Amino acid sequence: MTQRFANPPLVELVAEIRWGEAASAKEGGGNIPFAILGDAFDKHASAVTSALSAIGYGNSERLIPHGFPVPSGVPIVRFTYAGGDDKAGSDQLSSTVLQLGSGLFTVNAVQPYKSWADFSPIVEKGITQLLSTQRGAVSGYTLTLRYVDAFKKELTGDLSHEEFLSEVLGIKISLPDAFGEHATSAKVAIPVIQIVVPLELGQLQMQLADGKIESEPVYLMEIVVHYERQVAPDVAAIMDAFSQGRKIVHDLFLKLTIPLHERMKPIEEAR
Structure with missing residues (x-):
């Protein structure tokens, strides 16, 4: 049975991938490693910013200032839709947020969320752009899919x-x-x-x-x-x-x- 609702309780859907040290970080763990990010992250973030701009997500916001200790596996830069991709519905694009951290990439959907069929192409585009910017060899990714109602x-x-x-x-x-x-x-x-x-x-x-x-x-x-x-x-x-x-x-x-x-x-x- 495939079905969606005009009055759904969903408030957020998150498709998340992790790699490196962030892939082994467990939610709720007692010891969360902190690090001062260096040039490697900033260069990667710059490449991701350019790549995501190419698919319409040209608005970026730094969530943790430069030089501050950063917990492993938390979002550091947030990207929102700025226009330029007319192939997907404007409501879905404007209600989707992409986030980058050290070893972390998430695609988040909030209301007005329509369906997985509308959301998954944005996830695919975001991940495609991320993989194209990876600087080092990544053997695999750890995935998490989260629904909040x-x-x-x-x-x-x-x-x-x-x-x-x-x-x-x-x-x-x-x-x-x-x-x-x-x-x-x-x-x-x-x-x-x-x-x-x-x-x-x-x-x-x-x-x-x-x-x-x-x-x-x-x-x-x-x-x-x-x-x-x-x-x-x-x-x-x-x-x-x-x-x-x-x-x-x-x-x-x-x-x-x-x-x-x-x-x-x-x-x-x-x-």
Whole structure:
């Protein structure tokens, strides 16, 4: 089943590749290496800036000033669409951000995100330009695909977070009777829950949380596919790997959110 929605909960989609030391950096690790970047990064960043300008992403912004210590695997330069590529929809181009770090490259989509079919050509173009600028030999890349959804009241109604987890997503939490012997109420709060599932590709992580976006209460759902094996420095191989991960997330999202499909207003296209 291929489908997208006129009122989707998606707030961000990130296709990320890492190489070198950044490829081995784990999220949430206790020791994050810092470095003062030298001429090598600046020369590469200049080459990437020129390459991305050629596909319309000519606006660049340095996120970390020159001379400052930089954590491994964080964005340092951000690129946004400046015009010049009319082959893709202007909404999709203007809502896509490309980022470069030391051993890191990401393509981020925010609203108005349309579909993977519209977004993936931008990912492919960005990666093509990146690979054309690589100064040293890179044996492979570590990939991550991340979806962040925010379910607002228009989708969840008056459901509590616990009711949303159980009645919509089908995730039910059962506590031992020992808790009841001491609790003053039967109501249990579940502000955050994390689920990790092994995949043939690597690992799927889902985190669900009761949160806020711009002061508006939302129920957050982050689905991340971490690829276990490095992918060859080949654009087709990288895009094929991203496509496989996207299919898994797409299938999981559609099945988990069946009770909300009517409110999300389904239309025929790929998510």
